[in-house]
Amino acid sequence: MGHTIAARTPGVFYRRPSPDADPYVADGATVAEGDVIGLIEVMKTFREVKADAAGTIARWHVDNEDEVSIGQELVEIDP
Amino acid sequence: MSILVHDPGLETTVQDTGRFGHYAIGFPPSGALDSFAYHVGNALVGNAPGAAALEAVYLGPTLEFTADTVIAVTGADIPATLDGEVIPLWESVAVRAGQTLAFGQLAGGARPYVAVAGGIDVPEVYGSRSTYTLVGMGGFAGRGLAAGDELALGDDAVAPRAGRRVPDDAVPVHPEVAELRLLVGLHSYRLTPDSLERFTDTAWKVTPDANRVGYRYRGAELEFVPREQPFGAGSDPANVTDCGYPVGSVQVPGGVEPIVLLQDAVTGGGYATLGTVVSVDRDRLAQTKTGDRTRFVPVDLDEALAIRHDRTAQLERLRSDLS
Amino acid sequence: METRYDHGGDEFVYVEIDAAMSLPAHFTSLAITRQLAAEAIDGVEEICPSNASYMVRVDPDRIHPRDLVRELQRIESEVGAGDDDFTVETRIVDVPIMLNDPWTHEVLMRFRDRHQDPTGTDLDYGARINGYDSTDAFVDALASSPYLVTMMGFVPGLPWCFQLVPRERQVEVPKYVRPRTETPERAFGFGGAFAVIYPVKGAGGYQLFGSAPAPIFDAAMEQPDFAEQDSVVFFRHGDVINFRRVDEAGYDEVREQVADKQWRYRTAPVEFSPRRFLDDPDGTNAAMLEGLYS
Numbered sequence: 277m278g279h280t281i282a283a284r285t286p287g288v289f290y291r292r293p294s295p296d297a298d299p300y301v302a303d304g305a306t307v308a309e310g311d312v313i314g315l316i317e318v319m320k321t322f323r324e325v326k327a328d329a330a331g332t333i334a335r336w337h338v339d340n341e342d343e344v345s346i347g348q349e350l351v352e353i354d355p
Numbered sequence: 356m357s358i359l360v361h362d363p364g365l366e367t368t369v370q371d372t373g374r375f376g377h378y379a380i381g382f383p384p385s386g387a388l389d390s391f392a393y394h395v396g397n398a399l400v401g402n403a404p405g406a407a408a409l410e411a412v413y414l415g416p417t418l419e420f421t422a423d424t425v426i427a428v429t430g431a432d433i434p435a436t437l438d439g440e441v442i443p444l445w446e447s448v449a450v451r452a453g454q455t456l457a458f459g460q461l462a463g464g465a466r467p468y469v470a471v472a473g474g475i476d477v478p479e480v481y482g483s484r485s486t487y488t489l490v491g492m493g494g495f496a497g498r499g500l501a502a503g504d505e506l507a508l509g510d511d512a513v514a515p516r517a518g519r520r521v522p523d524d525a526v527p528v529h530p531e532v533a534e535l536r537l538l539v540g541l542h543s544y545r546l547t548p549d550s551l552e553r554f555t556d557t558a559w560k561v562t563p564d565a566n567r568v569g570y571r572y573r574g575a576e577l578e579f580v581p582r583e584q585p586f587g588a589g590s591d592p593a594n595v596t597d598c599g600y601p602v603g604s605v606q607v608p609g610g611v612e613p614i615v616l617l618q619d620a621v622t623g624g625g626y627a628t629l630g631t632v633v634s635v636d637r638d639r640l641a642q643t644k645t646g647d648r649t650r651f652v653p654v655d656l657d658e659a660l661a662i663r664h665d666r667t668a669q670l671e672r673l674r675s676d677l678s
Numbered sequence: 679m680e681t682r683y684d685h686g687g688d689e690f691v692y693v694e695i696d697a698a699m700s701l702p703a704h705f706t707s708l709a710i711t712r713q714l715a716a717e718a719i720d721g722v723e724e725i726c727p728s729n730a731s732y733m734v735r736v737d738p739d740r741i742h743p744r745d746l747v748r749e750l751q752r753i754e755s756e757v758g759a760g761d762d763d764f765t766v767e768t769r770i771v772d773v774p775i776m777l778n779d780p781w782t783h784e785v786l787m788r789f790r791d792r793h794q795d796p797t798g799t800d801l802d803y804g805a806r807i808n809g810y811d812s813t814d815a816f817v818d819a820l821a822s823s824p825y826l827v828t829m830m831g832f833v834p835g836l837p838w839c840f841q842l843v844p845r846e847r848q849v850e851v852p853k854y855v856r857p858r859t860e861t862p863e864r865a866f867g868f869g870g871a872f873a874v875i876y877p878v879k880g881a882g883g884y885q886l887f888g889s890a891p892a893p894i895f896d897a898a899m900e901q902p903d904f905a906e907q908d909s910v911v912f913f914r915h916g917d918v919i920n921f922r923r924v925d926e927a928g929y930d931e932v933r934e935q936v937a938d939k940q941w942r943y944r945t946a947p948v949e950f951s952p953r954r955f956l957d958d959p960d961g962t963n964a965a966m967l968e969g970l971y972s
Contacts (some may be wrong), residue, residue: 281538284363284460286645312444317567318413318645323365343563345646346413346461378735379726381831381877381912441847490878492897540684540967541692587699587847587871590852597829597838597872598701599733601686608857622713625853625870631687647834649735659688659739659953667739 278352279329280337283344287318289325290338299340305333313351316344331355356422358471360504361455364414366566369475369494369506381622384602385485385493388567388618388641389466391527392430396470399427399447399678401515405549406474408482409500410467412566413644415458416500420450424474424508424517425575426455431464431642432529434602445526449517463529464642472515476507487619489568506587519677525669527638532558532648535615535636536662539653542627543602550577550610554629558648559613565645567619572649578611579627582583589625597625603632605651615640633659635666681706681754683747683815686736691746694731694834697841699871703730704828705783705952708916709757709764710750717748728729728829728839730873765951769919770824772944772969773875775866776929777801777888778816783866785858786886792856800885804851804868820849820921823963825873826950827917835877835895835911839914840920842955842963857883864890866921873921876909900939916968920946946970 281341283289291299291314301313307327314325331353360367370393373386385392387410397406409416415433420426427433435442442448450456457466459487471499477495478483486494495504523626543551559572579592587596593608600606600616604624607613615632632640633654643649656664682694695709696703711727714734721741726733736746736942757764778801790796795803805816825839841848855870858881861867865876867884874884894912896904903912913919924932935941946969955962 282460288409315396318563320564321366343646376724377834378724379830379915380701380909381834381836397818402865404813453871487882489912490895490897504941531799538685538687585696585698586848586850588697589842589870594853594870596697596730597870598694598728599690599692599829599831601690603687603689621725621833623829623834628686631685631690633687634689642815656685656688656743659685660743663688 277296277332279349280352281313281325281327281353283325283346283348283350285316285318285323286345287316287343288342289318289338289342289344301333302334303336307331307333307353308347312321325350327353329344329355330354335336356424356471356508358508359411359421359504360416360417360500360506361419362417362501362502364411364416364458367411367500368486368488369407369477369484370410371484372405374481374487376487376604377481378622382481382574383487383620383622385483385487386618387468389430389638390468391638391666391670392405392468393454395445395475395521396427396429396468397430397446398674399475399519399521400425400470400472401512402470402472403511404476406470406509407450407505408471408475409425409469410466410659411469413461415457417457417468418453418469419455422452424450425517426450426456427470429470430466430498432462432470433464433467434459434462435467435678445521447515447519463642466641471508473509474512479552489619494645513615521673521677524545525673527642532650533639533641533643534650534652535603536633536654536659537651538633538656538659539629539630541630542614543629545579545592545595546607547578547629547630549582549652551629553649554575554613558650561643561645561647561649562612563645567612567617569616569620570612570640570643571612573612576643577613578609582624594625597623599623600628601631603634603637604628605630605632635662649669669678683750685743686733689735689788691736691743691750693733693750696730699730700845701842701952701956704826704840708766708952709733710753711737712766712958713749713753713757719746719754721746726831729840729897732837732963735786738833740921765949766916766954768916768918768948769945770920770952770966771913772970773886773890774892774917774919774924774932775821775890775921776819776924776926779860779865779889779929782889784861785862787856789858789860792854792858794852794855801887804885804887807851808849814857820845821923824920824966827919828913829911830915833877834901835882835913836874837874837894837913837917837919840871840916841873844959851885853883854885857881861886862889863891866890873956889929891929891936892943893936900938902939903939903941903943912943916950918950920967920970944970
């Protein structure tokens with residue numbers, strides 16, 4: 277059973293640090309706990325979203341630039 | 356006696372009732388956005404009404420207390436813990452030296468308030484301890500808190516003790532769709548009658564551009580009545596000759612995204628305003644978040660004053676019951 | 679023009695002397711707000727005079743907003759804008775300004791896509807739509823006569839300045855189609871019929887014409903003028919401003935004084951009479967300028 281990373285603030289979710297940069301993590305990539313996997317923009321500030329468990333990026337529940345709400349599932353990580 | 360900031364959360368600021376008397380030179384009042392939660396927090400910990408407290412948004416801060424004290428968390432519905440043990444909201448709680456206050460995931464509302472016996476002791480700037488980040492004045496060093504900050508505490512709370520509790524029926528609920536009562540007017544004549552109706556008929560969605568300066572909404576398009584612009588206003592139909600903006604006033608630049616101006620907003624400008632949210636309902640607004648729905652409900656001046664009167668009476672009753 | 683009274687929620691009363699800007703409308707607002715301040719009515723918390731209107735923050739627990747409106751109507755009927763004996767004790771201030779400066783130019787060129795005329799500069803555009811033959815002639819007109827601070831606000835210390843010239847000589851420009859997300863600190867802008875100086879950097883929608891080397895906001899009150907006034911903002915409502923053109927060398931000279939915390943504005947006291955001004959604008963301006971520079 278995978279682990280799901282959820283949004284802690286509402287806002288706009290970004291998978292990349294800037295529009296023309298590579299995504300923080302590619303699909304299928306391995307992440308360690310604490311790795312940045314995206315950004316949420318709210319109140320004109322960008323806050324990093326960090327993996328709260330180690331594993332492999334298995335499935336995204338949101339697209340780049342989706343508006344997300346608190347607690348919304350962003351991505352599943354397989355151990 | 357102090358508070359050590361381990362994690363500031365998203366944006367945590369020192370706020371009091373606000374900085375008044377300088378609106379005419381461009382100082383907005385600042386101060387706690389949810390005035391009810393702020394005042395009740397102070398009453399719970401035995402503080403005088405104007406003591407400074409902490410206002411957070413979405414993510415609570417992580418704070419360590421260096422001495423025994425009494426705190427109260429009010430406002431948003433968010434799990435709060437002391438050294439991992441859940442503590443009740445809207446109730447005064449004893450804290451021992453070395454204990455750490457932390458928060459979990461927000462369940463309702465948007466802004467938790469932390470009141471501490473004695474209040475946050477930062478210098479008064481222009482008569483207030485409130486933070487106004489735009490020009491870096493007031494609060495702690497004119498900015499939001501950062502990890503490593505140490506906040507001094509005052510010592511003039513009156514008989515602070517744990518176990519003071521706000522009755523359940525006095526705790527505000529955070530509904531699915533917030534209703535903000537609004538006095539239509541100012542430059543509302545600039546909108547077509549259809550658009551004014553659409554404004555009050557629409558369940559507006561709070562955009563990510565929603566902070567202490569103002570809340571921006573999406574949900575409908577509004578149209579202005581065509582006219583030859585008066586001299587001085589500028590050519591855009593949303594423009595009027597630059598004038599003062601009431602706190603809580605609503606403007607619609609471009610006709611697409613209404614903005615409610617809040618306590619850190621600009622004090623004047625050249626956008627037509629279509630009305631003003633009644634002062635009490637800025638508390639409700641402060642507990643809405645990006646993605647939430649909001650309706651604007653027209654009231655007249657008498658209703659607005661009655662709403663204010665009821666709130667003042669409720670707060671006085673609570674203060675007397677809690678003392 | 680007919681005065682319009684309205685309520686901004688339960689805490690504000692908004693009074694519009696006229697929808698259009700004019701010196702007579704402003705002088706009426708000025709006369710009423712001065713009288714209101716002098717009367718110190720209980721429950722009147724803040725008085726905010728503005729261009730062709732004014733706003734009062736009221737404590738409705740001490741005075742019913744409708745009763746306040748009645749008081750304001752009484753004052754309006756008592757003070758006529760054209761009163762010969764209504765004068766304002768104020769000051770005229772020399773404010774160096776560099777028009778067409780490199781700093782605002784750099785910013786305005788980056789935001790061309792938000793402007794009415796992406797091909798030129800803001801000054802070129804302002805000159806053209808106001809019917810001037812050249813940008814130089816337009817710049818001359820902007821700096822030819824002093825301005826009155828008819829409103830303070832937006833952010834702390836920002837003065838809205840209305841040029842003290844007859845209506846037919848007043849400049850008017852639209853604001854940007856979409857506001858810029860950036861405006862340099864101390865930028866000299868123009869929007870509608872008003873010149874402004876931006877106290878701090880931030881968003882803004884006014885046409886960018888130049889830059890002021892001297893601070894108008896000083897949070898630490900480091901410059902002697904601010905310390906003396908015990909205020910973080912320099913300007914006051916009712917100040918008369920003479921924008922004096924400087925070149926880059928003149929600009930740098932002021933900046934050096936600012937760096938040394940030695941900058942002082944040149945000012946002179948003025949007893950401003952709206953009646954006298956409306957009767958003889960150029961003569962009144964000449965007398966004020968002589969007082970400032972002699």
